Amino acid sequence: MSIVEINNLTVHYPDVKALDDVSFVVNEGDFLGIIGPNGAGKSTLFDCMLRLNTKYKGIIKFFGKDIRDSKNYLKGIGYVPQKPIFEKNFPVTVNDVVQMGLRNESDKEKIDEILQQLWIHELRNRRIGELSGGQQQRVFIAKALVHDPKILILDEPVAGIDQQSIELFYSILRELNSKQKITIIWSSHDLDAVNKLANHVACLNRTLFFHGESEKFFSDDKLVKQYSEASMQEHMHHH
């Protein structure tokens, strides 16, 4: 069953077309990896999906409903941003941050459960700014999960995090998708990780270059090569 539908999404910025006629569907239970070079429009796509950018053409549906009509669908979504920005000495503990994600104040035992699941329970009374990048990232996942979302959206969540934390992070994502049946939409630079984790791939470079099962993508050397060359060019272009 489709849980997210993107139809003919186009976004114009003053001097560039950030997204051009992008359409794809995410089904319930999918683990979708969105890959694409810098400037490919991944963040723009997420901004539109999360109603942070409403100046787009096309239709975005979550749970079968146009998101322009109501922001209620946000209750079904957990979002983990690329690099959460906050003041280093902001006086909140891990527990405080995760609690922000609660929609219903009575669900406090849920916080303990999530903290344990993500191996950060012993950090719960520490200030968020004292933690390492990997630990902070897990706190933000906990915040995104604490209200039991159906869909988890992650925007390049491992940028600047050490390898060990990345491995733990990936195993957590895999478990959320396979055991808790949470649909995951995840943007990444890391082709290998997408190959290992995701069951669907969307290659984005302003237009949608490929969308389908990840096996299909990764078993087709030509496609992978084409993609790598395209992103390489983009890379050169940017430097």
Added chain:
Amino acid sequence: MSFEILTYSFMHRALISGIAIAILCSVVGLFLVLRRYSLFGDAIAHSSFGGIALGLLAGVYPLLTAYGVSIISALIITKIKDKYNISGDASIAVLLSSGIAVGLVIIGFSGGFTIDIFSFLFGSILLVSVDDTILILSLTGIILIVILLLYRQILYSTFNEEQAKVSGIPVEKINYLIVFMAGITVVTAVQLVGVLLISALFVIPNVTAIMYGKGFKQTAIISMSFSVFSVVAGILISYIFDITPAGTIVLLSIGLLGGTMGIKSAGLLSKN
């Protein structure tokens, strides 16, 4: 020295009002400090100066016009800032100077009522009436209840606006609510420390409390305690030694900040 001063009813009113204002300023100020809006209180206070002058000129109770002018100008400046993308500090500068300018021009027109204005510039906590005290207590109560009810939304949109939006929190409305509450708080607090020292009540106890490295609620409680201590001790000491209460209160809270810095650099507080 005796405890005789605690039997005067003006002292009761001063202490009760002072404690309420101390709590109110520290709570509202914590959100302003965390939003990098520390000087916003100052700016509203200066615009309240214009409101006070207007009230004195029109023969209306000056605090009433001060509330009106401060709240309206705070909301307008926030709107302008968002619409024309002016930075926070620049918008504060605009608000601050326009309030004083309006006040000065009005004073010029009226031929000057300098004595009344003086008490608003530096506070006059020992002169609060029974009506003032009731008003201060009611406003404090209402604002604290609103903050408690919307605690998660206010904290979340202070912590990270974008994420709060994605969680469905009406961030813009919350921002205006905070500005509105800051407007009320400032004019209420003008009676205690005056227009010129208002920032001290908003900022110093919070900067001190944040250094203790605790979570949000504890930080708020530490800040409130420091604030109440400075105000109560400030009022009593200033009365006993016949010095200005506003200055004494602010110096005491600066003393607490200095002490905390000392403890921190001695390594007795967790580093972060």
